[in-house]
Amino acid sequence: MSPDRPVRRGRYPLSLRRNAVAWERQQPTWREARPAVIARALKRAQARPSGNWFVVGASQDVRDDRPLARTVAGQELVVWRDAAGQLVAGPGVCPHLGAPLRDSPVRCGTLVCHWHGLSLRGTAFAGWEPLPVHDDGVLVWVRLDAVGGETPLEAPVVPVRPAPTRALSAVYIGVGTCEPEDVVANRLDPWHGAWFHPYSFVDLAVVDTAAVEDERVKHDEGGAAHEGEPVDEDAFTVDVSFKVAGRLVVPVRAVFTAPEPRTVLMRITRGEGAGSVVETHATPLGPDEHGRPRTAVIEAVVAASDRPGFSVARRMTPLLRPLMRTAAGRLWRDDLAYAERRWQLRSTGRFPG
Ligand code: FES
Numbered sequence: 001m002s003p004d005r006p007v008r009r010g011r012y013p014l015s016l017r018r019n020a021v022a023w024e025r026q027q028p029t030w031r032e033a034r035p036a037v038i039a040r041a042l043k044r045a046q047a048r049p050s051g052n053w054f055v056v057g058a059s060q061d062v063r064d065d066r067p068l069a070r071t072v073a074g075q076e077l078v079v080w081r082d083a084a085g086q087l088v089a090g091p092g093v094c095p096h097l098g099a100p101l102r103d104s105p106v107r108c109g110t111l112v113c114h115w116h117g118l119s120l121r122g123t124a125f126a127g128w129e130p131l132p133v134h135d136d137g138v139l140v141w142v143r144l145d146a147v148g149g150e151t152p153l154e155a156p157v158v159p160v161r162p163a164p165t166r167a168l169s170a171v172y173i174g175v176g177t178c179e180p181e182d183v184v185a186n187r188l189d190p191w192h193g194a195w196f197h198p199y200s201f202v203d204l205a206v207v208d209t210a211a212v213e214d215e216r217v218k219h220d221e222g223g224a225a226h227e228g229e230p231v232d233e234d235a236f237t238v239d240v241s242f243k244v245a246g247r248l249v250v251p252v253r254a255v256f257t258a259p260e261p262r263t264v265l266m267r268i269t270r271g272e273g274a275g276s277v278v279e280t281h282a283t284p285l286g287p288d289e290h291g292r293p294r295t296a297v298i299e300a301v302v303a304a305s306d307r308p309g310f311s312v313a314r315r316m317t318p319l320l321r322p323l324m325r326t327a328a329g330r331l332w333r334d335d336l337a338y339a340e341r342r343w344q345l346r347s348t349g350r351f352p353g
């Protein structure tokens with residue numbers, strides 16, 4: 001954690017960076033950020049099951065009067081709530097003559113095609129077949145078995161989050177020209193934080209990559225060892241300070257893991273807002289008009305606070321504010337540029353990693 005002097009400003013434990021280091025004088029991280037380490041962590045993430053579930057958007061974006069629409073791997077999808085308030089999902093192409101159902105209204109839980117009035121109540125009808133859908137309270141997931149190609153799971157792999165009663169959530173959605181793995185690889189490189197995002201992060205140190213670096217031995221249930229097999233608990237542990245204003249920072253410890261192939265989780269484990277999570281989900285959208293892949297970054301920030309009197313007005317404590325700011329897009333504009341660059345280089349055989 002930061003050695004800097006803790007100061008109290010109001011009720012909040014901020015630190016004052018006394019020996020602030022100029023950006024260009026901070027410790028270079030490129031030697032530690034070994035491409036092979038990131039590549040191995042990515043490979044292990046990709047080997048974990050997703051059960052064919054894809055994040056399509058924020059729960060709060062499913063409104064009463066129109067569907068939430070998303071194209072996943074080239075398939076148009078619509079999600080809405082039926083008359084009983086249950087989430088339903090299915091193809092976004094009307095089975096009659098192909099109207100885009102994303103533009104159709106929802107009336108009393110029925111999606112009514114705006115071309116000729118075909119009514120969908122969420123059950124199979126006239127050639128339209130519903131898809132499995134899951135609302136985890138923050139995000140909506142749809143299961144696409146033909147796209148995922150894995151053994152289906154009953155429910156998606158949803159990270160453990162702080163209890164909603166003591167948390168505040170926000171969802172940021174951005175789109176880049178890249179594949180999901182480029183988004184995941186960006187998040188599995190925590191070393192770029194203070195160099196690439198100096199407006200948000202300072203004094204970043206990756207304190208533990210042991211689980212990632214492992215060539216450890218894994219034991220199966222019978223006790224037999226399998227040399228070199230990945231362990232499940234890949235994690236990058238990072239000490240970093242979130243910039244609040246001027247030299248005021250909030251030092252925290254954060255742990256990055258990849259619970260499934262298209263998700264990277266950052267959990268604050270020490271410091272203000274411990275238990276808060278930032279979940280980055282990468283959803284393949286399909287090719288653009290030039291045949292290049294497009295990927296949505298759907299990022300949920302679920303910020304927790306144990307402060308007494310945790311009222312709406314007090315929710316935005318110093319860490320929560322910069323955390324929620326990740327939802328405002330600057331970090332992701334830069335990180336999407338990183339992911340897009342990675343894809344450009346990969347797709348032309350120029351990626352050095
Ligand atoms: S295209 Fe939807 S009802 Fe005709």
Ligand SMILES: [Fe+2]
Binds near residue numbers: 196335
């Ligand atoms: Fe980043």
